[in-house]
Amino acid sequence: MAPDTRPHVPATEEQGSEPSDLVAGEDLALARRARAQLAEVAPEPGVPKPDPLLVADGVRKSFGGLVAVDTRHLEIQRGTITALIGPNGAGKTTLFNVLTGFDRRSEGTWQFADQDISRMAPHRVAQRGMVRTFQMTKALTRMTVMENMRLAATGQTGEHLLSALLPGTWRAQERENTERAQALLERFDLAAKADQFAGELSGGQRKLLEMARALMVRPRMIMLDEPMAGVNPALTQTLLGHVTDLRDEGLSVVFVEHDMDVVMGISDWVVCLAEGQVIAEGPPEAISDNRAVIDAYLGARQDLDEHGPEGVR
Amino acid sequence: MDLIEILSFAFRSAVGPLAITFALAAIGLNIHYGYTGLLNIGQVAFVMVGAYGLAITVDVFGGSHVLGALVGLGLAALLAVLLAVPTLRLRADYLAITTISVGEVLRLATRSSQAAPLTRGADGIAGLGGPFYALNPIPPGDYGFWIFQLGSERRVWLMLVGWGLIALMCLLVWALMRSPWGRVLRAIREDEEAARSLGKNVFSYKMQALVLGGVIGGLAGVYYAIQAAGVAPDTFDPRITFYAYVILILGGPGRVLGPVLGALIFYALFQGADVLLRQGAAGGWLPLVEWFGSQAIGATRLALVGLVLMLLMIFRPQGILGDRREMSLGA
Ligand SMILES: Nc1ncnc2c1ncn2[C@@H]1O[C@H](COP(=O)(O)OP(=O)(O)OP(=O)(O)O)[C@@H](O)[C@H]1O
Ligand SMILES: [Mg+2]
Numbered sequence: 001m002a003p004d005t006r007p008h009v010p011a012t013e014e015q016g017s018e019p020s021d022l023v024a025g026e027d028l029a030l031a032r033r034a035r036a037q038l039a040e041v042a043p044e045p046g047v048p049k050p051d052p053l054l055v056a057d058g059v060r061k062s063f064g065g066l067v068a069v070d071t072r073h074l075e076i077q078r079g080t081i082t083a084l085i086g087p088n089g090a091g092k093t094t095l096f097n098v099l100t101g102f103d104r105r106s107e108g109t110w111q112f113a114d115q116d117i118s119r120m121a122p123h124r125v126a127q128r129g130m131v132r133t134f135q136m137t138k139a140l141t142r143m144t145v146m147e148n149m150r151l152a153a154t155g156q157t158g159e160h161l162l163s164a165l166l167p168g169t170w171r172a173q174e175r176e177n178t179e180r181a182q183a184l185l186e187r188f189d190l191a192a193k194a195d196q197f198a199g200e201l202s203g204g205q206r207k208l209l210e211m212a213r214a215l216m217v218r219p220r221m222i223m224l225d226e227p228m229a230g231v232n233p234a235l236t237q238t239l240l241g242h243v244t245d246l247r248d249e250g251l252s253v254v255f256v257e258h259d260m261d262v263v264m265g266i267s268d269w270v271v272c273l274a275e276g277q278v279i280a281e282g283p284p285e286a287i288s289d290n291r292a293v294i295d296a297y298l299g300a301r302q303d304l305d306e307h308g309p310e311g312v313r
Numbered sequence: 314m315d316l317i318e319i320l321s322f323a324f325r326s327a328v329g330p331l332a333i334t335f336a337l338a339a340i341g342l343n344i345h346y347g348y349t350g351l352l353n354i355g356q357v358a359f360v361m362v363g364a365y366g367l368a369i370t371v372d373v374f375g376g377s378h379v380l381g382a383l384v385g386l387g388l389a390a391l392l393a394v395l396l397a398v399p400t401l402r403l404r405a406d407y408l409a410i411t412t413i414s415v416g417e418v419l420r421l422a423t424r425s426s427q428a429a430p431l432t433r434g435a436d437g438i439a440g441l442g443g444p445f446y447a448l449n450p451i452p453p454g455d456y457g458f459w460i461f462q463l464g465s466e467r468r469v470w471l472m473l474v475g476w477g478l479i480a481l482m483c484l485l486v487w488a489l490m491r492s493p494w495g496r497v498l499r500a501i502r503e504d505e506e507a508a509r510s511l512g513k514n515v516f517s518y519k520m521q522a523l524v525l526g527g528v529i530g531g532l533a534g535v536y537y538a539i540q541a542a543g544v545a546p547d548t549f550d551p552r553i554t555f556y557a558y559v560i561l562i563l564g565g566p567g568r569v570l571g572p573v574l575g576a577l578i579f580y581a582l583f584q585g586a587d588v589l590l591r592q593g594a595a596g597g598w599l600p601l602v603e604w605f606g607s608q609a610i611g612a613t614r615l616a617l618v619g620l621v622l623m624l625l626m627i628f629r630p631q632g633i634l635g636d637r638r639e640m641s642l643g644a
Pocket of ligand 1: 068135
């Protein structure tokens with residue numbers, strides 16, 4: 001691990017690793033231990049982890065003749081930031097879709113927090129604490145930023161048809177959710193936009209909103225599909241700060257990213273996918289000079305090459 | 314040109330029983346299309362099932378009107394569930410294709426001779442509404458003043474109940490749509506995948522929306538059967554759904570009062586134009602009939618209404634009550 005290469009974000013410094021009730025109440029000690037344990041894990045594809053939150057076996061998804069995903073065994077360690085890299089078309093988004101239930105016509109089994117969630121309906125996967133965002137941002141454009149946030153809170157009494165007619169049964173809960181949403185919006189620099197339509201936000205702000213909104217679900221694992229795509233460098237640093245903060249609060253983060261500086265900077269573990277298969281995984285240092293990874297990228301793009309054999313400048 | 318006659322006729326139609334029927338049907342459609350984004354192109358099927366539920370219960374089984382109304386609403390709910398199960402999990406177009414055909418299938422089945430023991434075939438069922446008028450507390454007379462003519466005590470009673478139902482349904486929609494439940498519906502309208510990713514059971518909410526809007530469509534049917542004192546299959550043609558959409562889009566989809574305002578304006582325009590054209594034809598200053606034959610008045614009226622709608626869509630694409638800022642975010 002290389003904590004010194006992690007981007008330094010003063011604005012969020014004071015939150016540091018203090019437990020916060022904004023996100024899920026994960027066991028911090030457990031999460032920290034799990035992260036430390038990664039150091040002893042061998043950097044080999046499909047290697048078992050000491051404390052996995054997600055375990056997937058034989059996940060396979062094909063579109064007609066094209067096999068988009070075919071991973072033999074994959075584990076994601078609790079309390080860590082895991083980067084999922086790979087050239088365009090490697091199957092990263094498809095893997096997200098399969099694991100989160102958005103694509104139910106697939107093979108394989110996978111457990112989340114020791115429960116089998118293979119081919120479970122996507123909303124139930126989310127309710128269990130595995131929440132994903134989309135590569136193509138899905139802001140609910142004709143709803144305000146605050147409505148987007150409130151919507152995402154789980155276990156709302158007012159979402160039942162009959163209780164909906166009795167505001168007394170949901171007002172207090174709505175107030176609590178609004179407070180939490182407000183706090184999250186402040187954290188993500190969106191508080192000033194709370195009453196605007198989400199469709200009026202810029203692309204980068206929508207990325208921020210999507211991440212904040214996913215947190216309203218109180219996930220245990222958040223899966224971000226290219227959260228930094230199309231975001232300016234300053235905002236990227238802010239986003240990265242948020243991601244590390246979430247990890248420090250006990251959340252498990254999986255994110256897809258093409259920018260190697262970002263990947264090397266913040267991830268605890270990197271999984272490299274090529275043509276649907278996990279060709280390499282390990283801590284960032286081990287990945288950056290991995291022959292298979294470099295070959296895979298050279299085959300498709302010159303990404304790693306630009307950064308020299310070490311991957312990081 | 315007798316402006317008083319045109320205005321009084323326009324008013325009479327705008328607040329009359331047919332406008333009420335359409336307002337109710339469009340309120341149901343607003344829940345489907347305006348709030349949830351469900352493309353139901355067969356609202357007429359729900360109206361028809363409501364109307365025939367009442368008519369058959371009363372006529373064939375000798376039940377009371379109250380029971381008949383409940384049967385009508387229950388059948389509308391059942392129809393919604395039957396439509397929802399096979400289609401709502403599929404892409405949006407499947408609901409559209411299914412609903413567009415189910416209305417016609419129902420109409421043809423109802424008028425067929427095999428169904429005649431139940432539905433009396435193409436002639437339909439007459440003699441409804443007696444017990445409804447028996448409850449009328451309004452003393453006999455002719456009501457209204459100047460251009461605001463309402464008609465007989467029977468008509469006033471019909472309108473009183475009709476507008477009461479509209480008020481009640483609007484209150485229901487308002488209460489639901491400001492709740493977290495309504496927020497989920499709007500989220501589904503915007504992007505159902507996003508709603509799913511946030512843990513919402515999209516299928517269940519679409520089902521609830523389809524049933525609720527369908528039952529309100531059924532209520533429109535029950536009301537229609539009573540005001541027309543009977544039902545006949547051929548009144549329930551696809552045009553009913555088309556007009557309901559026109560009304561909804563005119564008033565502003567996704568607005569509580571959109572369908573009501575839409576129905577008022579639609580009927581005022583539709584009937585006002587009719588009187589205007591007839592006056593013109595009779596007075597000789599608009600020789601439509603001489604030029605185009607006896608069908609000309611009806612056709613010109615439709616063209617006029619179409620023109621007004623076109624202008625509205627150009628200058629207020631979001632409907633009269635809609636929010637332009639919101640509309641521009643459509644993508
Ligand atoms: N709906 C689909 N139908 C057919 N083929 C698809 C579909 N979705 C993805 N694929 C194919 O599956 C493969 C993996 O696609 P996927 O979107 O998972 O790649 P990715 O790793 O996310 O790429 P990127 O980095 O460009 O986002 C690609 O070859 C793509 O063409
Ligand atoms: Mg992708």
